[in-house]
Amino acid sequence: MTVDEIAAPTPVHYENPEIPRDEVRPGQVVDLRFGHGPLPATNKKIFYFDIDNCLYPRSTRIHDLMQEKIHTYFKKLLDLDDKCAHELHMNYYKKYGLALEGLVRNHDVDALAYNSAVDDAIELKGVLHYNEELRNMLLDMKQHFDYFWLVTNAYRNHALRVISFLGLGDIFDGLTFCDYSQNPIICKPMPQYFLSFLKTTHVDVDNASVMAHQWFVDDSEINVKAAAKIGFGHVVHYVEDPATYARLQKEPEYRGENRIILIDNILDLGQLVSKVA
Numbered sequence: 580m581t582v583d584e585i586a587a588p589t590p591v592h593y594e595n596p597e598i599p600r601d602e603v604r605p606g607q608v609v610d611l612r613f614g615h616g617p618l619p620a621t622n623k624k625i626f627y628f629d630i631d632n633c634l635y636p637r638s639t640r641i642h643d644l645m646q647e648k649i650h651t652y653f654k655k656l657l658d659l660d661d662k663c664a665h666e667l668h669m670n671y672y673k674k675y676g677l678a679l680e681g682l683v684r685n686h687d688v689d690a691l692a693y694n695s696a697v698d699d700a701i702e703l704k705g706v707l708h709y710n711e712e713l714r715n716m717l718l719d720m721k722q723h724f725d726y727f728w729l730v731t732n733a734y735r736n737h738a739l740r741v742i743s744f745l746g747l748g749d750i751f752d753g754l755t756f757c758d759y760s761q762n763p764i765i766c767k768p769m770p771q772y773f774l775s776f777l778k779t780t781h782v783d784v785d786n787a788s789v790m791a792h793q794w795f796v797d798d799s800e801i802n803v804k805a806a807a808k809i810g811f812g813h814v815v816h817y818v819e820d821p822a823t824y825a826r827l828q829k830e831p832e833y834r835g836e837n838r839i840i841l842i843d844n845i846l847d848l849g850q851l852v853s854k855v856a
């Protein structure tokens with residue numbers, strides 16, 4: 580496919596209604612110039628970023644807030660007690676990578692109603708803060724790449740809210756989100772999801788020398804292992820928990836030449852890139 584034949588992408592512009600206009604700081608208005616793709620060029624060097632628990636730490640407890648909302652949703656919807664709701668939630672999460680996927684497949688849940696009750700209902704203001712240090716590091720890092728692309732298992736609105744609060748909304752070129760309106764839902768760590776965003780960003784997954792230049796960072800073990808299998812040249816796993824970090828260091832995927840690289844602070848990414856890229 581030539582560049583001329585690639586459909587023009589629609590840019591995404593998002594002004595977070597939760598941030599008063601006179602308090603807006605750089606990056607809090609989201610501008611993704613290539614929106615949800617496609618990119619207008621092929622086989623460029625791209626850094627793909629996960630968002631949740633990756634561009635902000637797990638210690639914000641947003642993950643816990645989300646888990647509570649999902650738990651309540653399981654309980655109410657399926658009329659379960661706490662124990663059964665927890666077991667089913669965990670079962671679906673492990674099996675599909677996303678609790679919602681299990682609800683849609685097995686219980687005919689309306690995914691967008693779920694999204695309103697869970698992701699969009701999470702109180703982010705006051706929890707996520709403007710992160711100038713991360714912003715500066717990413718801006719500096721970007722000189723080594725053609726594009727920065729977001730890839731999330733969340734739905735669109737949650738992704739935009741998060742990067743807006745963090746002040747990163749003008750750094751990324753585009754976003755691939757998990758389309759909850761599709762059935763079945765395709766999300767990380769499914770290979771189809773990876774293949775889909777690589778296609779959107781026009782990276783030829785079958786070309787090893789092109790894949791060798793691609794970077795991917797995520798906080799999820801199953802996601803980074805999937806990315807490594809797909810063939811990303813640089814896979815970075817952000818792990819805050821020291822015990823998990825120590826356990827993973829010993830695993831075969833985290834050793835040797837093409838290993839998954841562990842970091843315990845997202846701000847270490849800049850140094851890592853400047854050493855390698």
Ligand SMILES: [Mg+2]
Nearest residue numbers: 629631632798
């Ligand atoms: Mg994550």
